Amino acid sequence: MREDIKxxxxxxxxxxxxxxxxxxxxxxEIELDIxxxxxxxxxxxxxxxxxHVVITFTEAGCSCVDTLPADIVTALNSIDAxxxxxxxxxxxxVWKMTRISRLGRITLGISPK
Numbered sequence: 001m002r003e004d005i006k007x008x009x010x011x012x013x014x015x016x017x018x019x020x021x022x023x024x025x026x027x028x029e030i031e032l033d034i035x036x037x038x039x040x041x042x043x044x045x046x047x048x049x050x051x052h053v054v055i056t057f058t059e060a061g062c063s064c065v066d067t068l069p070a071d072i073v074t075a076l077n078s079i080d081a082x083x084x085x086x087x088x089x090x091x092x093x094v095w096k097m098t099r100i101s102r103l104g105r106i107t108l109g110i111s112p113k
Contacts, residue, residue: 004038004099006054010045014081018043021075027057028064032107034072038099041090049083051076056095065089 001007001015011018022035034040034055042054053072057065069087076085097110105111 002035002038002040002101005040006042008044010047011043011051014045014079017079017081018076021079022072025068025071025075027062027068029062030058030108032100032104034068036101036104036107038101038104039095041093045082049081051079051082051085052088053085054088054090056090056093058095060091 001012001019007015019035022040023033025034026032027034027037027039030037037058039055039057040053041056042052044052046052053076055069055072057068062068069089072087073085076082100108100110
């Protein structure tokens with residue numbers, strides 16, 4: 001799990017599955033998954049299996065603002081330990097290109113850190 005994602009212990013226990021599923025959800029404009037793009041800020045899994053994900057977007061006018069949260073819900077609901085998913089969109093802190101992972105930078109042709 002990325003160090004810049006706040007994650008509780010329950011979610012950390014299934015972090016490999018979370019990463020696998022988050023890497024299947026793409027920002028259609030940038031053509032990179034939301035995990036490597038750095039759009040995920042926080043993941044919490046409670047004792048009932050409810051997963052709450054806090055995300056942002058690269059910009060307020062992003063065309064996927066309406067569709068991306070539903071894509072995340074669908075992807076994460078396929079994990080056995082998760083019974084429900086909610087997605088919270090925040091605008092602060094503002095997303096910056098420095099949140100793109102090394103793999104994401106290579107994929108996009110941006111010089112790796």
